[in-house]
Amino acid sequence: MKTFYIETFGCQMNAHDSEKVVGTLMAQGYTQVETPDEAELVFYNTCSIRDKAEQKVFSRLQQFKKDGKGKKFAVLGCVAQQEGERIFEKAPHVSLVCGSASYTKLPDLLVQLETGNKRVTGLSLDTDQTFDTPLTRRDNPYRAYITIIEGCDKSCAYCVVPMTRGPERSRTSVSVMKEAGDLARAGYTEIQLLGQNVNSYRDPSAAGWDFAKLLDEAGRVPGIRRVRFTTSHPRDFVKEIIDAIGENPALCNHVHLPVQSGSSKVLDAMQRQYTRDEYMRRIEWMKSARRPIAISTDIIVGFPGETEADFEQTLALLDEVGYDSIFSFKYSQRPNTPALRLDGHVPEEEKTRRLMILQEKQRAIQIKQNAVYVAQVEECLVEGFNQATGQWIGRTSQNKTLNFLRRGGDDDLRGRYVEARVTRAGPNSLAGECVN
Ligand code: 5AD
Ligand code: SF4
Numbered sequence: 001m002k003t004f005y006i007e008t009f010g011c012q013m014n015a016h017d018s019e020k021v022v023g024t025l026m027a028q029g030y031t032q033v034e035t036p037d038e039a040e041l042v043f044y045n046t047c048s049i050r051d052k053a054e055q056k057v058f059s060r061l062q063q064f065k066k067d068g069k070g071k072k073f074a075v076l077g078c079v080a081q082q083e084g085e086r087i088f089e090k091a092p093h094v095s096l097v098c099g100s101a102s103y104t105k106l107p108d109l110l111v112q113l114e115t116g117n118k119r120v121t122g123l124s125l126d127t128d129q130t131f132d133t134p135l136t137r138r139d140n141p142y143r144a145y146i147t148i149i150e151g152c153d154k155s156c157a158y159c160v161v162p163m164t165r166g167p168e169r170s171r172t173s174v175s176v177m178k179e180a181g182d183l184a185r186a187g188y189t190e191i192q193l194l195g196q197n198v199n200s201y202r203d204p205s206a207a208g209w210d211f212a213k214l215l216d217e218a219g220r221v222p223g224i225r226r227v228r229f230t231t232s233h234p235r236d237f238v239k240e241i242i243d244a245i246g247e248n249p250a251l252c253n254h255v256h257l258p259v260q261s262g263s264s265k266v267l268d269a270m271q272r273q274y275t276r277d278e279y280m281r282r283i284e285w286m287k288s289a290r291r292p293i294a295i296s297t298d299i300i301v302g303f304p305g306e307t308e309a310d311f312e313q314t315l316a317l318l319d320e321v322g323y324d325s326i327f328s329f330k331y332s333q334r335p336n337t338p339a340l341r342l343d344g345h346v347p348e349e350e351k352t353r354r355l356m357i358l359q360e361k362q363r364a365i366q367i368k369q370n371a372v373y374v375a376q377v378e379e380c381l382v383e384g385f386n387q388a389t390g391q392w393i394g395r396t397s398q399n400k401t402l403n404f405l406r407r408g409g410d411d412d413l414r415g416r417y418v419e420a421r422v423t424r425a426g427p428n429s430l431a432g433e434c435v436n
Helices: 013-029 052-062 078-084 086-090 100-114 161-165 171-186 211-220 241-248 265-269 274-287 308-321 349-373
Strands: 002-008 030-032 041-046 072-076 094-098 120-122 143-147 190-194 226-230 255-256 292-303 325-330 377-387 391-396 401-405 416-426 430-434
Touching: 002 013, 013 030, 013 041, 013 078, 013 143, 013 190, 013 308, 041 052, 041 078, 052 072, 052 078, 078 086, 078 094, 078 100, 078 161, 078 265, 086 094, 100 120, 100 161, 143 171, 171 190, 171 211, 190 255, 190 391, 211 226, 211 241, 211 292, 241 255, 241 274, 265 274, 274 308, 292 308, 292 349, 308 349, 325 349, 349 416, 377 401, 391 416, 391 430, 401 416
Parallel strands: 002 030, 002 041, 041 072, 072 094, 094 120, 143 190, 190 226, 255 292, 292 325, 401 430
Antiparallel strands: 377 391, 377 416, 391 401, 416 430
16 A cells, blocks of 8 residues: 655645646555655645745655655655756755656656655646546545636736746637536536636636636536635736625636736836726726625735835835735745845845734724624624534634534534524624524
8 A cells, every 4th residue: 555645835726736636646556644754655736825834844844754664755846847956965864856747747757756766857838638527635624625727927026926826828619618617517516716816817718708708607507506716816806706705696706916016117127017096996896896895905015115004005005905815015026026136125024024014903993894894794604513612613704703602403514504693793703693
């Protein structure tokens, strides 16, 4: 019996890639185990978006430097693509390095490993990759990821992704819709359309669907009750997307629209290709949509050249938009990115200070935003049960966690859609009671 362990870092794209890798390995006769100790083959599917993420894999590998005998180690994902064969120098006990565009070659690469080849690589970015992944082993029994576009053609000055995931390639609408239909028949009710920039989706087949059309059609697949998508780029985010959400109730009323900074000067230095005003226009579309839409974003503080005044514009933007949640990061220097050459690098302590202020402000905003839901009834997809509190864990269409109690009835609610009345609101979640 051949055993493997896999640990995944980074974004949903990586999580979904790991699901494809697991399916591929199982089809090759491998068995997945829960700890690296039990495994003959240890995979790390890595992220290099920030230095901290990149360091994680090397600290994991370090642990096995001495007592990893008899095991083989494989580095997949963005660090693999970025560092390539240098990984063999940094961690000599690694024997396979493979980027995401080469996962369809894994069966071949594994044969090379098994025949004793000590340094096997799959690093080509001119990909012959197929999006059709019949072997995917999905982790979540209710929500399924579907890749609609790979890679990124933008050139944000801070970002490694165009280098680690290569140029944009859209999948045909026929292939996407087939996977959505198959998933619905297999019992999934929620799908999440994935890509580094889903808004620039362009159907390569004659049908020529754009993203708004694909999104709308995905929401019309019988059996699919919720459709989410990630991630968006403001420059390619068109009003038709909001119109589709307004009209099609299966499309979740939540949009994640990364802004990165509230200062047009910083946005320009970041090569984001939009101004603060242009971003705010998209926010206005959401605010005047037919259904209320929750909005979340990503923010980087301490980008080179960011002054206190620029940072204050980001703080003001938080109030202006009233985000439901944010992901916020200190700028991290990445290899081979244009931002390395910029002047005005912000000291680490200053980045930390700005991040704390930003997060504190956002926490206060979330308390205010979430209080609005108290006394409202929300539909939740039940994702789990918390033994300690006796609460079911649900998620609303707006992507809020709603922990709720149910009086009477002891059937398992997981995977079901129930209605719950919100009785309390905190900064990060809602609490309530089931009304079904
Ligand atoms: N430093 C800090 N944050 C970054 N992100 C991307 N690159 C960097 C970097 N070099 C953030 C952006 C992006 C999110 C996924 O990660 O906010 O939207
Ligand atoms: Fe990390 Fe970006 Fe790669 Fe996702 S695409 S794993 S966020 S570097």
